[in-house]
Amino acid sequence: MTDTLTPAAAASTDTEDVARLLDHEGVRVHDERLDPWIADVDAAMLRELYRDMALTRRLDAEGVALQRQGHLGLWAPAQGQEAVQVGTAWACHDDDFLFPSYREIGIELVRGVSPADFVMVWHGAQHSSYDPYAVAIANPQIIIGAQSLHAVGYAMGIQRDGGDQVAVAYFGDGATSQGDVNEAMVFAASYEAPVVFVCSNNQWAISEPVGLQARFPIAGRAPGFGIPSMRVDGNDVLACVAAMRWAADVARSGGGPAFLEAVTYRIGPHTTSDDPTRYRSAEEVDHWHARDPLTRVEAYLRRIGGFDDAFAESVTTDADRFTAAMRSAVVGAQPPAPLAVFDHVYAEPHTGIAEQRADYASYLDGFGSGGAA
Template identity: 70%
Template sequence: MTHTLTPAADQATDIDDLARLLTPDGERISDPDLDRWIEGIDADTLRGLYRDMAIARRADAEGIALQRQGQLGLWAPAQGQEAVQIGTARACRDDDFLFPSYREVGVVITRGAKPADTVMAWRGEELSTYDPYDLNMAGMQIIIGAQSLHATGYAMGIQRDGGDQVAVAYFGDGATSQGDVNEAMVFSSSFRSPVVFVCSNNQWAISEPVTVQAKFPIAGRAPGFGIPSLRVDGNDVLACLAAMRWALDNARRGRGPVFIEAVTYRMGPHTTSDDPTRYRSKDEVESWKRRDPITRLEAYLRAQELLDDDFVAQVQADADRYTAGMREAALGAVTRAPLTVLDNVYAEPHRGLDEQRTRFAAYLDGFEAAS
């Protein structure tokens, strides 16, 4: 199902030539490649997609608030990217293994993470992340693109074990300029390993627009490695679900890796240390607000009489409970003394570590003297 690419200098940002099932107004349309992958989808599944996206957005807002209040060191906002995160994650089986980047809060929540799991790592606390084998998901990766290699290696292990699970690597458009992602595609293609690469093209790699690093659609790179690809509307959760079901089926049948480019938009800053008003226009942001993934699905569900105010209120209550847990975990965290960062580095005493401890203690004492 490799998407046809038209040679044109502005194709990297073309949002009209995308596979989709819902228009920005929430109208259901047909796509010959995607339709069959959501045949028979029921009302509970559709409402579940809405619920997951709403909770993910609320959790994202809470993470930003906690960082602004000094409770977290950093947060990577994900507003606007809920459809690709929820749609693809919901398509996966529980025994598939996912490798998220630092922005996939929706994926983390969908896989069953507890509220504390979403915030403690951003505080830098000891033993702060979830157990990867509880969720079948690696820890959120801060090194750009590194998780693509991890996913490929894991997929090769699946092959050797004779399993039918699939590894999934999530990364942004900026990561496709990293060697790691390209090396991962070389290995996965050569060994036909069961891995799905999900690229969330949110238009901006920090302050660099996607047009600087890609004059043509990113999905067009994968076929050069022998990997089928699809360019999908990343703000359409139904399209993301369908595309991921196709990709997983392809990988699970032993046909090798698949690449999905989900074209979406980062509504907020790259991280809470970033000011996006310095490099993008208000008009650009406003134009993407009209393509909001949650209001799009809500419009469709209301038109089908599958969503009412009572259900929306229940979802809001669920989101409030989840984010209250995030806040409780952050406010109740007990941070260990700074010197303990050097504990348990080695199993046996180490002279070099003792020297570091002495220097670090002197550095910390300098703050007390200054006060």
């Protein structure tokens, strides 16, 4: 489909003008902007990055399987986007606060979100997933682009508290057409808020190719707001670590916001209710399969003697254990008591909620004993 785009529109999908440190074959290349930011990255750290990417892919596949088997209402696949998620999360400080959309499972894995918390919301068994303050990640946002405003507001709070943390807003290419993202960038630039915007350009906003809504590379928009930006290979985890370290340093050192466009690809459907074969070709998917972020790191690690059968086995064992815990949590999970819908709506007791709870309990009693349990 992209071969019908104008030259300007096709430029927004190009992957040859991006900053990268590992090429498509896993060969180390040099970039004067990025090289200084990964001087400390050795084989041991690369193995941990690979491990988190591999676990992200496996938990993603398990989420899809659980949805297909009727245990989850929906799942938003992330296959192909592991490098940008894991790499940027690794580059953040532990107390930096991250604001994801519904697809950033990789950043949640890096921050230690439990297996159960990846599935229980999609199962419909609880209001939200994890405790955001325990992992320094806001609960995933379904409204497209809304989390960008939340991140800027949090960053402005950091300023007022005199902290040195940064806030990070994650969103896709489609969200850049939303007013929320553009308004967030206006506020961030105006107040020099310590926030990093990470756009995962995965080429498709559901069925709309990025070239139709972004006729030039998305990273080029940010300077118009007065925000420095970088266009980086989102399938190169080394480049994603380096670019995020650069962007976070800009924000953390008082330079105001920074913007990253990570050029990647959504291998699977937009969600499990989508059929991508209706709007994109198998040849396009094959093209991006050849740029797989995991095989790229594996190839590089093998070149430097950092990947062997024992390591691969340990990664598989970790992934088996994690996905088994996901499945165990959700298969056979009991629905919450009906009145639990009123729990945790407000931090303090509230008369309006108490009245609604009483009305709903009375309604449930009409169905016989035990209805309001």
